Amino acid sequence: MREIGATPNALLGLLSLEPMSGYDIRQMISRSIGYFWSESYGQIYPGLKRLAADGLVEKKTERRKGSPDRHVYSLTAAGREQLRSWLKLPAAREVPRDELLLKLFFGAHAPVKVSRNHVQAYLELQEERVRTYATIRKKLCKEAANDPQLPFCLIALSRGRHASEAAVRWCRETLKELEKLEIAKKQVNKAYAEK
Amino acid sequence: MREIGATPNALLGLLSLEPMSGYDIRQMISRSIGYFWSESYGQIYPGLKRLAADGLVEKKTERRKGSPDRHVYSLTAAGREQLRSWLKLPAAREVPRDELLLKLFFGAHAPVKVSRNHVQAYLELQEERVRTYATIRKKLCKEAANDPQLPFCLIALSRGRHASEAAVRWCRETLKELEKLEIAKKQVNKAYAEK
DNA sequence: GAGGACATGTAATGTGTTACATGATTAA
DNA sequence: TTAATCATGTAACACATTACATGTCCTC
Numbered sequence: 001m002r003e004i005g006a007t008p009n010a011l012l013g014l015l016s017l018e019p020m021s022g023y024d025i026r027q028m029i030s031r032s033i034g035y036f037w038s039e040s041y042g043q044i045y046p047g048l049k050r051l052a053a054d055g056l057v058e059k060k061t062e063r064r065k066g067s068p069d070r071h072v073y074s075l076t077a078a079g080r081e082q083l084r085s086w087l088k089l090p091a092a093r094e095v096p097r098d099e100l101l102l103k104l105f106f107g108a109h110a111p112v113k114v115s116r117n118h119v120q121a122y123l124e125l126q127e128e129r130v131r132t133y134a135t136i137r138k139k140l141c142k143e144a145a146n147d148p149q150l151p152f153c154l155i156a157l158s159r160g161r162h163a164s165e166a167a168v169r170w171c172r173e174t175l176k177e178l179e180k181l182e183i184a185k186k187q188v189n190k191a192y193a194e195k
Numbered sequence: 196m197r198e199i200g201a202t203p204n205a206l207l208g209l210l211s212l213e214p215m216s217g218y219d220i221r222q223m224i225s226r227s228i229g230y231f232w233s234e235s236y237g238q239i240y241p242g243l244k245r246l247a248a249d250g251l252v253e254k255k256t257e258r259r260k261g262s263p264d265r266h267v268y269s270l271t272a273a274g275r276e277q278l279r280s281w282l283k284l285p286a287a288r289e290v291p292r293d294e295l296l297l298k299l300f301f302g303a304h305a306p307v308k309v310s311r312n313h314v315q316a317y318l319e320l321q322e323e324r325v326r327t328y329a330t331i332r333k334k335l336c337k338e339a340a341n342d343p344q345l346p347f348c349l350i351a352l353s354r355g356r357h358a359s360e361a362a363v364r365w366c367r368e369t370l371k372e373l374e375k376l377e378i379a380k381k382q383v384n385k386a387y388a389e390k
Numbered sequence: 391g392a393g394g395a396c397a398t399g400t401a402a403t404g405t406g407t408t409a410c411a412t413g414a415t416t417a418a
Numbered sequence: 419t420t421a422a423t424c425a426t427g428t429a430a431c432a433c434a435t436t437a438c439a440t441g442t443c444c445t446c
Binding site: 244265 | 397400
């Protein structure tokens with residue numbers, strides 16, 4: 001069996017929830033795993049084609065008057081097996097690529113205000129996330145109380161909450177540090193001007 | 196002026212610390228920004244070539260007996276200006292791509308033990324990081340006490356610490372949840388076998 | 391004398407996004 | 419009537435990693 005990467009396995013995982021079309025998958029991502037995973041159409045459509053060719057998913061065409069045909073894919077037994085064996089493999093480490101931190105790290109080359117603005121914007125984003133996660137959590141516990149999927153959703157959600165709360169704490173701390181730095185710089189400039 | 200991406204700007208930033216060769220840059224990354232940024236040789240060498248062609252860096256060749264020439268690059272005034280203007284631009288959002296969470300989210304398709312192992316491995320990694328960050332912090336405060344770069348290093352470091360501490364908390368919480376889930380499953384199986 | 395660090399770089403390959411092309415339906 | 423949503427998909431491009439090619443010096 002050929003090795004298959006995270007993207008096709010993510011497609012299999014999503015199809016394990018329910019049979020879907022490529023379009024549906026995109027929707028589903030933004031409604032579920034969008035906070036920690038994303039796929040573009042350019043990955044989804046060719047990906048589904050490949051999976052079908054490999055017999056891991058099955059394609060059914062729903063003909064509809066007017067609008068184009070809907071291609072609904074569902075997992076096959078082989079697909080389910082592939083997903084299972086991929087789950088057992090250790091998760092690949094994320095490639096570190098945090099542009100915000102990169103800009104902050106080189107912050108000495110710009111006015112402190114620039115760094116502060118970056119952190120402030122990030123703070124607002126993360127505060128928003130904390131609220132969103134709380135909302136999703138309530139909704140989920142009510143609507144999917146008996147779903148066997150629920151505990152795993154909550155685990156992912158909890159990861160998001162912990163991460164965003166930590167980000168918020170760091171932002172507040174960092175904003176204070178940057179303000180101190182700004183004041184210190186002004187003092188230096190003033191002393192320099194007076195001399 | 197042509198738009199340039201995060202990778203060339205990262206190279207400019209690193210060269211702002213001191214003139215370096217491509218090889219040096221790779222070393223420098225693992226000793227400094229490696230926890231939140233990475234670049235491969237396949238990006239670094241052609242990247243430096245482009246930057247030199249655009250006049251943003253200057254190349255000096257150190258001839259050495261025996262071993263191959265060393266190509267040391269340093270920032271030009273234009274390069275410094277480019278870095279400055281890039282720093283002002285808002286940081287691009289990270290593309291969410293967390294394979295661990297993906298595997299946990301679909302954890303219902305595998306024995307709970309599989310998910311627990313993933314979380315356990317991640318916990319160990321993050322605990323290690325917390326220790327590493329503390330070590331680096333001490334070293335940095337001692338060795339670079341008067342470096343204008345220091346506050347920005349500490350900000351990045353603090354981000355790492357907050358993130359890893361949050362990850363550790365989430366791991367411990369999640370391990371407990373997964374253990375509960377495992378016990379609940381065993382009870383169900385037992386009840387099923389007795390019937 | 392084997393292996394690893396030093397040091398350069400390219401080519402093949404993989405991965406992923408964006409923009410485009412098409413066209414119906416529906417709501418403002 | 420203008421825009422958005424539904425729905426499919428491809429092609430061009432951008433971005434990154436990996437493996438390879440080359441050769442010295444130093445240490446075990």
